[in-house]
Amino acid sequence: MRMYDVILKKRNGGVLSREELRFFIEGYTNGSIPDYQASALMMAIYYQGMTKEETYELTMAMAESGEMLELSAIRGVKVDKHSTGGVGDKTSLALAPLVAACGVPVAKMSGRGLGHTGGTIDKLESFPGFSTQLTAEEFVENVNSIGIAIMGQTAQLAPADKKLYALRDVTATVDQLSLIASSIMSKKLASGADAIVLDVKTGSGAFMKKEEDAFTLAKAMGEIGASAGRKMAAVVTDMDQPLGNAVGNALEVREAIDTLQGRGPKDFTELVLTLGSQMLVLGGICSSALEAADKLKQAIENGSGLRKLAEFVERQGGASRAVYEPELLPKAAIIKEIKAPCAGFVSKIICDEIGSCCMMLGGGRETKESKIDLGVGFVLHKKVGDYAKQGESLATMYANDEAGLAEVENRFLAAYRFSDEKPEASKLIKGILVF
Numbered sequence: 001m002r003m004y005d006v007i008l009k010k011r012n013g014g015v016l017s018r019e020e021l022r023f024f025i026e027g028y029t030n031g032s033i034p035d036y037q038a039s040a041l042m043m044a045i046y047y048q049g050m051t052k053e054e055t056y057e058l059t060m061a062m063a064e065s066g067e068m069l070e071l072s073a074i075r076g077v078k079v080d081k082h083s084t085g086g087v088g089d090k091t092s093l094a095l096a097p098l099v100a101a102c103g104v105p106v107a108k109m110s111g112r113g114l115g116h117t118g119g120t121i122d123k124l125e126s127f128p129g130f131s132t133q134l135t136a137e138e139f140v141e142n143v144n145s146i147g148i149a150i151m152g153q154t155a156q157l158a159p160a161d162k163k164l165y166a167l168r169d170v171t172a173t174v175d176q177l178s179l180i181a182s183s184i185m186s187k188k189l190a191s192g193a194d195a196i197v198l199d200v201k202t203g204s205g206a207f208m209k210k211e212e213d214a215f216t217l218a219k220a221m222g223e224i225g226a227s228a229g230r231k232m233a234a235v236v237t238d239m240d241q242p243l244g245n246a247v248g249n250a251l252e253v254r255e256a257i258d259t260l261q262g263r264g265p266k267d268f269t270e271l272v273l274t275l276g277s278q279m280l281v282l283g284g285i286c287s288s289a290l291e292a293a294d295k296l297k298q299a300i301e302n303g304s305g306l307r308k309l310a311e312f313v314e315r316q317g318g319a320s321r322a323v324y325e326p327e328l329l330p331k332a333a334i335i336k337e338i339k340a341p342c343a344g345f346v347s348k349i350i351c352d353e354i355g356s357c358c359m360m361l362g363g364g365r366e367t368k369e370s371k372i373d374l375g376v377g378f379v380l381h382k383k384v385g386d387y388a389k390q391g392e393s394l395a396t397m398y399a400n401d402e403a404g405l406a407e408v409e410n411r412f413l414a415a416y417r418f419s420d421e422k423p424e425a426s427k428l429i430k431g432i433l434v435f
Contacts, residue, residue, distance in 0.1 A: 124316075185225060
């Protein structure tokens with residue numbers, strides 16, 4: 001088999017076989033297929049697309065390019081959750097302990113964030129001493145003993161995806177649906193969970209700007225997982241404005257703690273309950289989403305979700321005292337109110353611009369080497385549909401460096417739009433797909 005023939009076949013609109021796709025992934029992973037040929041195939045796929053079968057076979061080849069985590073020693077149905085990411089997306093921080101408190105084991109692998117704010121691991125490192133550097137044995141032991149563990153992705157997990165994504169990133173072939181779906185699902189399948197709930201974002205702060213594209217991606221990923229024998233559900237959710245009120249690592253941790261105490265923002269609480277309900281149903285604990293939502297609400301009311309977060313943080317070396325005393329989390333030295341330039345209803349927030357402002361403060365990573373400032377960010381006081389008087393606080397900005405603050409404030413204000421009439425509220429939950 002020659003790579004030239006594989007490229008030619010796809011360039012001409014042909015359907016690649018399982019053997020051809022595995023030949024490519026194995027050769028590219030071990031270095032026998034050069035970047036220029038892999039780039040040519042990625043571009044051919046970008047223009048010609050892939051069938052459902054091709055997408056599945058590519059995903060499995062990538063998943064099996066490294067180690068496949070073996071979790072059979074964990075009792076019960078192991079459930080994982082994946083979000084396609086957005087601004088203020090701190091969902092796992094509240095969701096994972098809440099689901100574990102209800103009796104469904106959560107075995108989650110997470111990465112560090114590139115972009116607006118840190119990833120789940122970065123946010124968790126707001127707890128002094130917290131570590132996700134677990135061995136596979138420690139990971140399994142933690143889930144069996146307390147029902148939850150989150151570990152960092154290892155270099156051995158789906159190495160083909162890591163190498164291929166870096167190539168796609170510099171060859172303008174990232175935004176192709178089959179390649180996005182296979183990239184995400186290869187890591188999830190290699191992580192070993194029995195059931196996976198996907199949170200697929202859509203809107204100005206999401207990768208998939210159009211709702212129809214988000215549903216198409218959700219369907220593609222769900223079908224891949226189901227074909228691989230996993231229980232799957234996907235929830236398409238709004239990211240046309242930041243999720244909750246907090247944007248920034250330690251600030252988002254505080255908001256997750258508030259949510260587990262029953263005083264979180266309405267939209268964030270709704271998302272946690274919606275995703276958590278699907279996880280409990282897939283985990284076999286509840287027979288309906290309604291029953292599951294009631295169980296999750298009880299775990300908030302009786303404090304077991306918060307206690308599970310503290311237990312989880314302590315088990316992974318973190319200062320669990322900060323769960324009950326969030327003032328111990330990293331704090332910013334400079335606190336400044338950003339005030340409304342005029343009176344009116346907030347009609348729109350350009351979501352990804354708020355994320356960019358957080359990155360300008362140091363709350364996100366521009367490169368993998370960037371160091372994150374865990375204390376900086378924003379807490380929004382006015383969101384879409386809220387009325388603001390002129391001079392009233394739109395948000396509180398948290399920073400550690402005076403340099404460039406005026407520029408950040410101006411960019412933040414430019415992301416807000418105002419109108420005389422109250423805008424129609426958009427639905428947070430766009431739809432739920434079960435496979």
